[in-house]
Structure formats: structure tokens, C-alpha cells
Amino acid sequence: MPTLGAGMPEHFSSPGRQPRWMWVLPLLLVFAVISLWQGLVSFKVVPTLVLPAPSAVWMDAKMLVLQGFQGQTLWSDMWISALRILSGFLAAVLIGAPLGLWMGTHRVVFKLVDPVLQFVRPVPPLAYIPLMVVWFGIGEMSKTMVILLGTIPVIMISALAGVRSTPRQRLQVAECLGATRFQLFRHVILPSALPEIFTGMRVGIGVAWTCLVAAEMIGAASGLGWLVQIAGQDIQVGVIFVGIAAIGVLGYLMELGIRLLERRVVPWRGHT
Amino acid sequence: MIELRQVAKCYHGQNGVTPALADVNLTVQDGEFVVVVGPSGCGKTTLLGLVAGFERPSAGMLTMDGQPILGPSHQRAVVFQQPTLYPWLTVRQNIGLGLKLRGTPGDRTRLAVDHYLEIMGLSGFGEHASYQLSGGMQQRVAIARALIVEPGVLLMDEPFGALDANTRGDMQRFLLDLWQRLRPTVLFITHDVEEAVLLGDRVLVMTDRPGRIGDEVAVPFARPRHWDLALTPEFLQLKRTVLSILRPDMFF
Ligand SMILES: Nc1ncnc2c1ncn2[C@@H]1O[C@H](COP(=O)(O)OP(=O)(O)OP(=O)(O)O)[C@@H](O)[C@H]1O
Numbered sequence: 260m261p262t263l264g265a266g267m268p269e270h271f272s273s274p275g276r277q278p279r280w281m282w283v284l285p286l287l288l289v290f291a292v293i294s295l296w297q298g299l300v301s302f303k304v305v306p307t308l309v310l311p312a313p314s315a316v317w318m319d320a321k322m323l324v325l326q327g328f329q330g331q332t333l334w335s336d337m338w339i340s341a342l343r344i345l346s347g348f349l350a351a352v353l354i355g356a357p358l359g360l361w362m363g364t365h366r367v368v369f370k371l372v373d374p375v376l377q378f379v380r381p382v383p384p385l386a387y388i389p390l391m392v393v394w395f396g397i398g399e400m401s402k403t404m405v406i407l408l409g410t411i412p413v414i415m416i417s418a419l420a421g422v423r424s425t426p427r428q429r430l431q432v433a434e435c436l437g438a439t440r441f442q443l444f445r446h447v448i449l450p451s452a453l454p455e456i457f458t459g460m461r462v463g464i465g466v467a468w469t470c471l472v473a474a475e476m477i478g479a480a481s482g483l484g485w486l487v488q489i490a491g492q493d494i495q496v497g498v499i500f501v502g503i504a505a506i507g508v509l510g511y512l513m514e515l516g517i518r519l520l521e522r523r524v525v526p527w528r529g530h531t
Numbered sequence: 532m533i534e535l536r537q538v539a540k541c542y543h544g545q546n547g548v549t550p551a552l553a554d555v556n557l558t559v560q561d562g563e564f565v566v567v568v569g570p571s572g573c574g575k576t577t578l579l580g581l582v583a584g585f586e587r588p589s590a591g592m593l594t595m596d597g598q599p600i601l602g603p604s605h606q607r608a609v610v611f612q613q614p615t616l617y618p619w620l621t622v623r624q625n626i627g628l629g630l631k632l633r634g635t636p637g638d639r640t641r642l643a644v645d646h647y648l649e650i651m652g653l654s655g656f657g658e659h660a661s662y663q664l665s666g667g668m669q670q671r672v673a674i675a676r677a678l679i680v681e682p683g684v685l686l687m688d689e690p691f692g693a694l695d696a697n698t699r700g701d702m703q704r705f706l707l708d709l710w711q712r713l714r715p716t717v718l719f720i721t722h723d724v725e726e727a728v729l730l731g732d733r734v735l736v737m738t739d740r741p742g743r744i745g746d747e748v749a750v751p752f753a754r755p756r757h758w759d760l761a762l763t764p765e766f767l768q769l770k771r772t773v774l775s776i777l778r779p780d781m782f783f
């Protein structure tokens with residue numbers, strides 16, 4: 260709605276817009292936490308082996324970026340983890356969403372697939388890891404498969420729910436306009452299901468990270484999960500911190516990416 | 532011609548069986564404008580849904596031109612009580628959808644939509660998202676979307692109920708004009724007795740649930756009708772007749 264707010268004072272243009280000074284708040288919190296942390300270390304409340312000083316963690320971060328840890332720089336670990344997530348997650352969306360839509364629109368497919376889905380859904384994805392490692396080794400395939408298996412039920416169920424939640428009158432309007440079965444799907448059911456699919460994707464990206472980090476901890480020679488795992492064995496708490504922060508940053512960026520895509524693809528979200 | 536023979540409809544829900552319609556007999560001739568009035572919850576929407584083909588009757592027969600009505604058809608356009616626009620389409624795309632679905636060339640659709648935007652008083656809103664319009668404007672879009680395909684049968688469920696008095700008057704006039712030009716068969720539901728008498732050739736008064744068609748009042752006024760018909764004594768007399776059937780408690 261670019262035109263609606265034109266000419267109005269900035270903070271009036273949308274009801275959700277916060278006052279300007281609000282951005283200070285998260286910085287304030289970060290500052291408070293780091294101060295407390297530095298205090299705990301300076302006054303020797305906890306040993307530095309357990310909790311290194313902020314400055315030490317900063318040094319570790321620099322070391323990770325410039326020299327790397329056990330042969331891998333932080334960038335390469337982030338890069339490989341991101342690639343794994345994207346391949347597994349995209350596969351889950353590209354297979355899961357059409358499958359869910361198909362289930363939602365065809366009874367036979369639903370009856371066929373739903374029992375499998377209901378059986379697979381409660382299994383924690385981490386349980387697949389040993390099997391995937393045995394089948395696909397510790398290469399990229401096993402990570403992709405773990406993420407795919409863990410994420411695909413979420414995506415399928417959201418697509419199915421999206422089809423199911425299509426208001427009846429929306430379908431009836433198109434039927435009266437002479438829509439064929441395919442047109443009904445293309446022009447009514449698919450767009451009605453999209454918001455739900457995006458909700459599923461936002462939940463799914465979190466699940467994908469859980470799967471990936473777990474898979475990298477168990478069988479991998481690279482990636483952020485591997486980094487955190489190796490650092491733990493070496494009792495390098497600073498490196499663990501940096502690894503976790505990197506996971507957080509990447510996860511946040513991906514969530515942000517999905518949200519951006521959502522705003523582009525389903526700008527009508529929430530409107531009837 | 533639309534015919535209903537001993538049509539009944541029950542809804543089966545968690546709280547038992549709701550008989551919505553019982554023994555409805557109705558014949559609507561081609562080009563006839565039939566209005567149905569009745570108390571809230573008496574089954575008017577149900578009746579319309581059956582004729583549209585959204586629902587199957589629990590008993591009885593519905594036919595159009597001798598063929599049983601088995602499902603929705605593009606020959607019968609429906610305007611619902613709620614606008615039910617597609618929020619992912621602009622106003623223009625919503626109105627033009629019916630033409631697009633049947634493969635009408637883009638420039639023809641564009642012209643037709645422009646025409647309807649104009650009559651519906653929506654010029655300048657074509658590129659808006661549907662949810663950026665007021666409720667009354669949205670309903671006008673829904674009406675335009677149904678009319679643009681020039682259907683032989685128009686099924687309208689309190690289409691003007693959500694409009695303000697002025698716009699409602701405009702829409703009534705517009706519908707009268709449209710009927711004069713295209714002579715569609717219209718089944719029109721309303722709770723507004725004045726609207727019923729102004730628009731219809733016949734007014735059917737439904738009884739309380741389970742609904743049946745209780746009484747029928749013929750409206751003899753000549754067409755083309757104009758809105759000032761509503762100010763004549765004959766009109767008021769007829770309005771009184773319908774009201775006395777619908778709300779006998781108001782007359783003693
Ligand atoms: N899908 C449904 N399932 C169960 N019961 C229903 C359903 N639709 C309608 N009914 C019931 O059928 C009866 C008639 O409903 P209907 O919507 O046809 O009434 P109406 O005359 O259109 O009322 P209004 O003037 O308020 O729109 C009501 O008692 C309602 O509770």
C-alpha cells in the first residue's frame with residue numbers, strides 16, 4: 260500500500276511502526292549481558308575455562324575467521340552448512356508442497372499417503388541419522404536426506420491444511436464462473452493454500468537447522484555442527500560460542516529470507 | 532425454466548438433524564424476476580444453494596430447462612451475502628475472472644471490465660487490491676463479477692444487504708436496467724419488503740424453519756420500472772400486503 264501513507268508523518272503511516280528510539284533497546288540488552296558476563300569473569304566467579312572473557316571469545320572469532328579451526332575457516336563452515344540446509348530444505352519444499360496439495364485435492368492420494376505421514380511425523384528426525392549414515396555415508400547425501408525427512412512432513416501438512424482451509428464460497432464463486440477442475444486449483448485452491456505453506460516453511464526452516472546440526476555432530480568433517488562438536492571435545496568454549504552465534508545468525512537470515520519472500524508472494528496474507 | 536418439485540433439505544450436524552427446507556415447489560419462467568422474502572434462518576440461502584447446485588436436496592427434484600441440476604454451472608451466476616472476493620487479485624482481475632476463465636482475449640476483457648467499473652462507480656479503483664475497498668464497494672465488485680459473464684440465470688442472496696441506502700438505490704436501479712436489457716431469469720433473496728416489491732414480478736414469502744413457500748404475491752406494476760414507483764399508493768398497498776403475510780404480528 261505505497262499510496263495510503265503518502266504525505267503523512269513517518270510514524271503515522273502504519274499502525275505497527277515503532278517510535279524511532281526503539282532500536283536502542285536490543286543494543287541496550289546486548290550491552291547489559293556483555294557487562295554482566297565480563298563482570299563474572301573479572302571477579303573470578305567462574306573459571307575462564309568454563310566461561311572465557313568476551314575479549315577472549317572475540318579473539319577466538321578472529322582466529323576462526325582468519326586461520327580457521329582444525330583446517331576450516333568459519334566462513335567455509337558457514338558456507339557448507341548453509342548449502343546443506345538449502346539443498347535439504349528446498350528439496351522438502353519442492354517435493355512436500357506439491358505432495359501436500361495433491362493429497363488435499365485427491366481423496367485417493369490422501370488415503371494412500373496419510374497413514375505413512377502420520378507414522379513418520381512423530382519420529383524425531385534425529386532417529387534417521389544412523390540409518391542415513393549407513394546408507395549414504397558421511398557425505399552430503401546423508402545430511403540432505405536427514406533434513407528432507409525431518410522437514411517434509413511439516414511442509415506436507417501445511418500444504419494439506421492450506422487446501423482444507425479454502426473457504427467454500429471461494430470455490431463456489433469460481434465454479435459458477437465455469438472454472439474447470441484445473442482452473443479451480445490454479446486460481447483458487449493454490450493461492451488460498453499459499454499462506455499456510457509459508458507458515459509451514461517458517462516452522463520447517465527451524466526443523467531443518469535442528470536436523471542439520473545434529474547430523475553434522477554425528478557424522479561430518481565440516482559445518483557448524485561439526486565445529487561446535489569438535490570444539491566441545493577440545494573444551495574450547497570460546498569456539499563453541501562463536502559456532503552457536505554463527506548458527507543463530509544464519510538461522511535468522513534464512514527466516515528473514517522466507518519472510519521477505521512471503522511478503523512478496525502472499526501480500527494479501529490476513530485479508531479475506 | 533427452473534423447477535423445484537417437493538424439494539426438502541436437512542442438514543446433518545453434531546447437534547442432530549436440522550430440517551432447513553420442507554416441501555418446496557417452485558417454477559421460475561425464463562426471464563422472470565422472482566423475489567423470495569422470509570424470516571432469518573428460514574432457509575433462503577439453502578434454497579439458493581440448491582438451485583445453484585452447491586448442495587443436493589435431501590428429497591425432491593430440481594431441474595433447469597428439464598435437466599436435473601447436479602452441480603454448479605456457468606449458466607447460473609451467484610452473488611452471495613458476503614462479497615467473497617479473491618484477495619490475491621486486483622479489483623479489475625476479480626471482475627474479469629469469469630471472462631479470463633473462458634479464454635476471452637485480454638483487450639475484450641479489459642473493455643468489459645472498464646465498463647463495469649464505470650457503472651458500479653468504481654472507476655479509479657481497478658488496480659486496488661480487493662481488501663483495500665470498503666464493504667459496500669467490495670459487494671459491488673462481486674456483483675460486477677457475476678454480471679460480466681451475462682448469465683442466463685442470476686441467483687442473488689441479499690446482494691444489497693450490506694450497502695448503504697444510497698448505493699442500494701443505485702444498485703436496484705442498475706439491476707432493473709440490466710434486466711430490461713438482458714432479460715435474465717432472476718431468483719433474488721432479500722429481507723427488505725420494499726426492495727422485493729420494487730424489483731420482482733412475484734414475491735414469495737417463506738415460512739419459518741423448516742422453510743416452505745407460504746404465500747405468493749404477484750406484482751402487477753409495468754416495466755420498465757422507476758424508483759419513484761415506490762412512492763405511489765398502489766406500491767405502498769402491495770408492500771403492506773407482503774408485510775402482513777411476513778409479519779402478521781405487526782398488524783392487528
Ligand atoms: N451448512 C449447514 N450445516 C448445518 N445447518 C445449516 C447449514 N447451513 C444452514 N443451516 C441451517 O439451516 C437453516 C437455514 O439456513 P439458511 O442459511 O438457509 O437461512 P437464511 O434464510 O438464509 O437466513 P438469513 O436470512 O439469516 O441469511 C438454519 O437454521 C441454519 O442453522
Ligand SMILES: [Mg+2]
Binds near residue numbers: 576577
Ligand atoms: Mg441467508
